Amino acid sequence: MIYKIHKVRLNFEPVFSILIPTWNNLDYLKCVVASIRKNSSYKHQILVHVNEGNDGTEDWILSQKDIGYTKSSENCGVCYGFNAVSHLAVSENLVLIDDDLYLCPNWDGFLLDEINNQTDEKWCISGTMLEPYDKKIPCIIPNKDFGRHPSEFDEEKFLSLYHTYPKNDWTGxxxxPLVLPTFVFRAIGGLSVEFFPGMYSDPDFMIKLWHYGVRYFKGVSASRAYHFGSISTTRVKRNDGRSNFILKWGMSSNTFFNNYLKIGTDFTGPSPIPQEGFLLQLKKRIDRWKVKFKNRAIDIGLFN
Structure with a gap:
């Protein structure tokens, strides 16, 4: 796998270094970069990891003059992508985003206000996504369909309505978009590449932050973004991230989210350490038993 690095010298000090992995999604990449430029209240460093890029992505980035990037000759997944391009970051804070987002006006200002209120040096803060469908995820504002491709995106209507949908700040x-201190990202080793091409790498990232001592996990309602959809994940062979997570951490991601982060509930403050009572221990034991049963079933040919 061949890697390329392209640095861009900035004539300003960026507030955030924004990391964007992309895989032959040029229309979406153009859209998210345009939204950053149009709707940001501050100047940021834009950094892209180009997976393969046989759709003209690299030529377009070079034509922009102000975007740094790394490139792999094959699709190396989101974990390698985020990690590779993070080495070009110069800001004290990293923002991780997908290439199929549209960031709303002052998305960065709302996040920066939250950052400036921090008393701890370690934290993890997210914006809030609106999606055109309902995946039953409590952190997301569902069923807000303004188009599923940039070519059909009703930007004018979206900008007149996105802020009117009620949503409390949430925990988890x-x-x-997700922002955290650059030193924290590097201290935990970024995203774990054993989750290639990326399924369950986000829960793994969260539990690594937890073990590093992060307790402030907050979703900011006012900082919003439109999510067209998981475009790249429909084109890859999915890894068995659920089993990998359980084998690595001794519990499922649901057990971690529900008992440690309490993800999606209204934000009330830093996440407390849960008591390792009988029920929590039982949940972890059941999680481990399920993945062992599944692996054993595969070994004897019950299913693939």
Whole structure:
């Protein structure tokens, strides 16, 4: 796998270094970059990891003059992508986003206000996504369909309505856009590449932050983004991230989210350490038993 690095010298000090992995999604990449430029209240460093890029992505980035990037000759997944391009970051704070987002006006200002209120040096803060469908995720504002491709995106209507949908600040973070201190990202080793091409890498990232001592996980309602949809994930062979997570951490991601982060509930403050009572221990034991049963079933040929 061949890697390329392209640095861009900035004539300003960026507030955020924004990391964007992309895989032959040029229309979406153009849209998210345009939204950053149009709707940001501050100047940021834009950094892209180009997976393969046989759709003209690299040529377009070079034509922009102000976007740094790394490139792999094959699709190396989101974990390698985020990690590779993060080495070009110069800001004290990293923002992780997908290439299929549209960031709303002052998305960055709302996040920066939250950052400036921090008393701890370690934290993880997310914006809030609106999606055109309902995946039953409590952190997301569902059923807000303004188009599923940039070519059909009703930007004018969206900008007149996106802020009117009620949503409280929520706990748990994880969803993009996600901002955290650069030193924290590097201290935990970024995203774990064993989750290639990326399924369950986000829960793994969250539990690594937890073990590093992060307790402030907050989703900011006012900082909003439109999510067209998981475009790249429909084109890859999905890894068995659920089993990998359980084998690595001794519990399922649901057990972690529900008992440690309490993800999606109204935000009330830093996440407390849960008591390791009988029920929590039982949940972890059941999680481990399920993945062992599944692996054993595969070994004897019950299912693939």
């Amino acid at each position: 973070s994880q969803w993009y």
